[in-house]
Amino acid sequence: MSVTDEQLADAGNRLGDELIRQERTIATAESCTGGWVAKVLTDRAGSSAYVEAGLVTYSNEAKIKLLGVTERSLEEHGAVSEPVVREMVAGALAATGAGVAVAISGVAGPGGGSDDKPVGTVWFAWGTGPDDTVARVECFPGDRDEVRRQAVLYVLQGVTAFLGAA
Template sequence: MLKDSTMEQAANHLGDLLSLRGQTMVTAESCTGGWIVKALTDRPGSSDYVLGGLVTYSNGMKRELLHVSAENLEQHGAVSEPVVRQMVAGAVKATGADFAIATSGVAGPGGGSEGKPVGTVWFAWGAPTSGIVAHRCHFDGDRDAVRRQSVVYALQGLTDYVQTL
């Protein structure tokens, strides 16, 4: 199982980078249930770069808070590239943050399908003005392990993204 220190290191690395650049971020989380923003805000002073976190677990909340289209949810499902891209765009628009992280996945133990087995997670990072990058991953393990791996991957993904700008 992934250690909390790995999560803490990933959160601190992203926090240092955003602080240095004077930039802010927000999360739009589904399967991670707020764990990304929790990892970031465990650090004192994180309010300098974390504007907040939106946990949009239901499709209704994705539509209402993040303006994810009903068409994308119906056609592709919540665990999809178009949805996480819209989650990033909606979170940035709602908060004015420089960047957002979005996650949507199947953490298990149930809910998987042939096309989206348990452990499948879609991620997106960025902002409409600088471009949005999306990735799909598959993680092994139980619900906790999938979520922990997702948090670290999301934090490292935004860190890598910001470093390329």
């Protein structure tokens, strides 16, 4: 699936509108997308009304130091896992004071995949607190850019739907 810049901008604007409507701010904790979610959200003028912070925690060390991800979770499950993205959300909320946070960790490729986590595997989580966090996994087709674009669109749409149901 080819995701366009226009699709990303539209999804980012819809999420921004929902955040404004609810008077919430968002923090992003990104690994494989390298800050792309934060970039899309801040492309819009006035985004400081709803974007609190964006953390790119690419290395395991950054996930531990900046987000409080536990070494145990990383050792037992790997960076691309449900426990880690849930801890990333909790850490982003705690570090920033945002009302909602999103986390992404995946294998964008072209290398790095395995039998249980092939290239294109991306774990997502978003939530407003430990008892209100949703985690999902997807496996996207395509090259590195396509996987990352699909991941950004997926999370923008997912958080918008989550907040709309809140």
